Amino acid sequence: MPRITACLFIFFVSSCDYFQYSPHAFDLDESQTNLNAKNLLRLESNPADDTIRFVITGDSQLAIDELRDLVESVNSLRDVDFVFIAGDLTQKGTAKEYIWVQRELEELDVPYLAIVGNHDLERNGESLFKTMFGQLDYSFSYGNTKFICLNTNSYIYNNNGNIPDTDWLTQEMEVPEEVENVTIVSHIPPWWAPQFDPDLVPVYTNLLANNQKTLVSIHAHASSFFFGQLFRDDVDYLVVPSIMQDPTTPVDKSYVLAEIVGSVLIHEKVIY
């Protein structure tokens, strides 16, 4: 009896580090919370020069191994100021997915900023994203550019008319004179209806078109790379390729390296 009890106890203790209340429950330590704000503080400590150089990627979802490869590739680049993860860090928004992805992102040598994607909001994902990264809508200025990070995952909220928050976006797009460019970064692009609320597409596109300082609207979600204009309004849209590969149509693993010089956006697709 004592031997069996000992065997069971060893099995019990060695099998797992902790008791899990639910896949949707989390007990994050201080180093795993409020990461966007912490990374913005890191970014502030590295003042911008004439060129803002940043990496944009997204849709890691099920591909955490591939995310590790991407981190290695980004770390080999020089003079990158920060990295945008443009949504869908996780597949189902569970606590362990968030932790596994964050563990890989922590290996980046430069600050990273997470934008919420539709998959990140599934199940209890919204609570997790807010605890781990912070607010779903946020903005910051770096150099001569204001970056507005926006939750455009309307579909998850049953297209209730409040997502994206166009009132907040309107306020954020009113920038002081010294800001030369406004760049919007979100997960779902506006032409991706009905996942982007169809009623809010004209509101969004008009806001961008009517602001002289709009530089580019950056998105993920669509899997493949795209750069161009779609609404006949001179607004450029950039869509970054996904980290997760579609097994039926494998393509080169890639991300986008962008530079803002003055009021010009230069972008390059980097294959790794």
Next chain:
Amino acid sequence: MRILYLALALILPLSVFCQENDQTMPSNEKRFRPNPTVQFAGGTGMISLGLGHSYANNKLESQVLSGYVPKKYAGKTLWILTLKQTYFPFKLNFRRHLKKSCYIYPISIGGSVSIYNLPSKNSTELPFIKNSTMYNYFLGGKVEIEVKEQSSQFVEFYYEIGSNYIETYIYHLNRSTVKFREILNVGIGASFHL
């Protein structure tokens, strides 16, 4: 995975001591009386309470558990209803070593479905998997001890080590970055056959 193999290698040889049908058959009234159950963790909530019922010569057990996760641990209070089915292939009788009846069920295999109070959202799930539903599986074991000598009243203590379909699939796809032990969760509980 090595730990599981090790555990099975340790436990399976014990089956040679297995004795069947040596527990007094309960009366009809007792046979259909549900067993109050309490569980800690294991994906069913921080604490879950419910009822269980053993049948098929105690080889099968069905449980309904209502679990709770405080807001502190989930950003919002989670209520979880879990339907659980467990199979116990064999049991070991330790009555000959003790004054009280004592049975050990070294292996249990089971699965459960948990339904959450999460808001209804559009999602990318398959049609038969709702945003608020989670499917789990587990291995475990239990010890059944008589409360008083010759009383036929038992208390069971059980443990479960398992995972769910999401974490298992992600582990399958990401063997370099996700460790097997990271997808496991542990639950312990007690059930009262009074």
